[in-house]
Amino acid sequence: MLLLEAIILSVISASTPLLLAASGELVVERSGVLNLGAEGMMIMGAACGFAGAYLSDSTLVGALCGILAGATMSAIFGLLTLGLAVNQVAAGLALTILGVGLSGLIGAGFVGQKIVPAPHLYLPVLTDIPFVGRILFGEDAFVYVSVALIIAIWLFLHRTRPGLVLRAVGDNHTSAHALGYPVLSIRMLAVLFGGACAGLGGAFLPLAYTPFFIPGMTAGRGWIALALVVFASWRPGRLVAGSYLFGAVSILQLHAQALGFGIPSQLMSSLPYLATILVLVAISRARGRGAGPGSLGTPFVPDH
Secondary structure, three states, X not given: OHHXXXXXXHXXXXXXXXXXXXXXXXXXXXXXXXXXXXXXXXXXXHHHHHHHHHHHOOHHHHHHHHHHHHHHHHHHHHHHHHHOOOOHHHHHHHHHHHHXXXXXXXXXXXXXXXXXXXXXXXXXXXXXXXXXXXXXXXXXXXXXXXXXXXXXXXXXXXXXXXXXXXXXXXXXXXXXXXXXOOHHHHHHHHHHHHHHHHHHHHHHHHHHHOOEOOOOOOOOHHHHHHHHHHHOOOXXXXXXHHHHHHHHHHHHHHHHHHOOOOOOHHHHHHHHHHHHHHHHHHHHHHHOOOOOOOOOOOOOOOOO
């Protein structure tokens, strides 16, 4: 029972940065924008988050620095793609390369330093409940924020008028513009939100997952977040399941190696991506056209 509890706690920790980053990317892609710079925004969030927490001795300040770093990177992406109509794929890839290099520069002076990790919630009696106590009432604030965030996104997209407008912009920006909606402004806000979420997901790594910073510590999680959005068919509920599935695979492969199973870790790591490809093919065949929202990745230029 204790081993199962430890595995579940590890899976939750491994899934949280994926869920945070993928939640923001889901909103971005729902608006009709494809931002491939999630990895760069996450690693910048990790570097700036750790620097902020180390210098201020505050996890909250570190988290805010991570959010600001991600939002700043996404603002650059938005300026290029929405303001100057630069190709979104090229701009996103360039943003990732910039983030990886810049984070190494920012974090160079903090490599080898340690901080006190984010505290975990403790509620007398509730947290002490066997098995479920630590899982439900003993996590750090990042875990609860990730759950609250995805619920808020679902309510926003499906139960509010602004959410409906954002989905309309993503489905058909020409029609939305004809109805008088500010397409570029809506997409810019979505891009900034996505960057903030990616930055927070990156900040989680040195602030809660491991109490130190090393260059490249995101280890491709930004790319996994992008795959998760496709895997979830742009639906918040499926995104939660996909995030925890990817997190579980990353943890279970370590346990499989420890138990001596003869399954190559590379094969287990590739299974979620294989599932993503299969889901993408299924969506594409079902719709008879592109797999994403109608105007995903296409630039919008006002006619006035």
